[in-house]
Amino acid sequence: MSKSRANIRDVAKQSGVSLTTVSLVLNNNDQRISEATRQRVLAAMRDLDYTPSRLARGLPNRRANTLAVLVPALQHAFADVYFGEIISGIYEEAASRGYRILLEVARREYVRRKEYLTLLEDCSVDGILFIGATEEHRWLSEFDSSDKPFIIVNNRFEQWDLHYVICDYPQAGRTAADYLVSRGHQRIGHICGPSSMVLTSQELTDGFVNRLSEHGVPMGDRMIVEGQYHSDTGKLAADELLKRDPDITAIFASNDKMALGACQALRASGRIPGEDIAVLGCDDIPTAALADPPLTTIRMNFFEVGSAATSHLLDMVEGRNGQAMVQQRVPVLLVERDSCTTLPS
Amino acid sequence: MSKSRANIRDVAKQSGVSLTTVSLVLNNNDQRISEATRQRVLAAMRDLDYTPSRLARGLPNRRANTLAVLVPALQHAFADVYFGEIISGIYEEAASRGYRILLEVARREYVRRKEYLTLLEDCSVDGILFIGATEEHRWLSEFDSSDKPFIIVNNRFEQWDLHYVICDYPQAGRTAADYLVSRGHQRIGHICGPSSMVLTSQELTDGFVNRLSEHGVPMGDRMIVEGQYHSDTGKLAADELLKRDPDITAIFASNDKMALGACQALRASGRIPGEDIAVLGCDDIPTAALADPPLTTIRMNFFEVGSAATSHLLDMVEGRNGQAMVQQRVPVLLVERDSCTTLPS
């Protein structure tokens, strides 16, 4: 037994064919090899316990078969609701197409030294996905209209021409408005997300408010209270809404955590969510289904966002894309449970 | 301007030296190059905008300069409290030693096909860190006493001989016991973590209970209630403890979320945490400091766990370790705030 790993040459020798033949068998995109030879080669591979070196494979065609996932250096970057889902989506699609994913944290130093560029230049990565981008990531302008394989996951920017895949937040807002209005609600409160942060929160609220006014249910700023995406801020926001108008019949929260917080506040105020007042959430986190009452919500398919972004990125990498700009919105889905069963009297 | 990236040969030509010289300058561990030459080479590199190819660099010595981080395929793998911290620690140490990190999700299929081994064999990775390992990961036996560069992060296993770095949970338990006893507490309740899961929860509780009994404060099972690590289960557990003994003067919870939940329950029962009853947490999550009252807790240094594990792993990879088994415990630290100011009357 040789001390080190078998290589393609060993396989060739063992099966009595040339290097090239083994390589062709390996990337079986080529029909030039007869079945008999192919089998001989495969047998030799099994015999020698051969695994092709990814490193060496990448060299000739300058491919790393790897994508980078860039996450911002947040305090609890990964504690975010959807990170897991998005990364799972990315991982799944990447793996199914034979790619690995490299994790990079976009810390200040990292960005200052433009290491994200090095990443592409030194061939350690074929493309980059950026999750958790916010307005403050000015260096994104570097990718403006460039043809580098780079894509924004679940956000978008109006000032730069970047590829992105994002949940259809405006549609989510409109769906919420349609649903509540169709059930007869006219006095509606809204808990919006942190306006300063990302566009998504703004899109959702705009979609909601605009559609409401199309339905003839105009909603002033008075019935919109801002939360910070946690359940406690949802609670506070609901209390505030009740103070401003004790007779509202429905609350739409920008995410499920805040919706669940609102439910608590409502209960504390003597109203039973779902019976006395409708509560509509957004995201469809796992606990939404388990809550009491089970939360009616708008499902955001973060997994799909991740996998779609990856799929597009790989199309760019493999040059199947033409020059088309990728700016895709992933559809949302109303999930009816029990927190909106009430009809206003 | 040449169409493709500059390579080491271009740099050599431009600066009028040999390939070797450029390479030596690149890995400036060698003093054989005169300052003048070095400067000429560096200038040429800048000129040509040269970045060495990581792929090619790895080939000759079969190094990928990359580590894999294996995370289990949990529903919300990344939503866990400490994932972010651990990964940041890993990332930081790896980056400072010139390594990248590859993210791999240990899904069922992945494990079944033993892809974690392929990872090492095809040279795409020099070592593996596994976060979130639990008893059910039987395939870990594969690494039992093997000399593969593999390390468990923040867990350990008695049945297999594996390298690991873990927070010092027993010490955390003892610290808690010492602290509470030193402040005169005799009637103490404990909210432990889910016993079935990982060893860590067990270690913490054992350390706590054993040290208490060394102090002459034996604690039967009666004053231990199990929680599931979320704040609501902490609330429920605290209620249960109060029911079992309304006169307890202190509660030690296995994590901060449950401690904060317990505070809520105590307040609801008319007791002010920190004044009427002491509450001690564990972990030191960011909200612990912001809570009312600020939570006294035992700080778990997850970042350090990640970076220490990585440091050891890299020592193995680079062969500086001898054959020594790595089984390190990272010290914990009592952080005094205001939730334990009360002294029992």
Place this chain on the structure above:
DNA sequence: TTCGATTAGTAAAACATTTTACCTGACCGA
């Protein structure tokens, strides 16, 4: 002056693949 050591550098092999261009023999129709 010659011997060794030191300094500064180089040529060439090694790493493990892909890819391009070429070769050989068989077969077939004219």
Place this chain on the structure above:
DNA sequence: TCGGTCAGGTAAAATGTTTTACTAATCGAA
């Protein structure tokens, strides 16, 4: 029999580094 096509395969170049073993020049000491 000649020319052409085709199937099945191969040799060799290319990818971009590191590393080992060697050389040429210089310098000090015997």
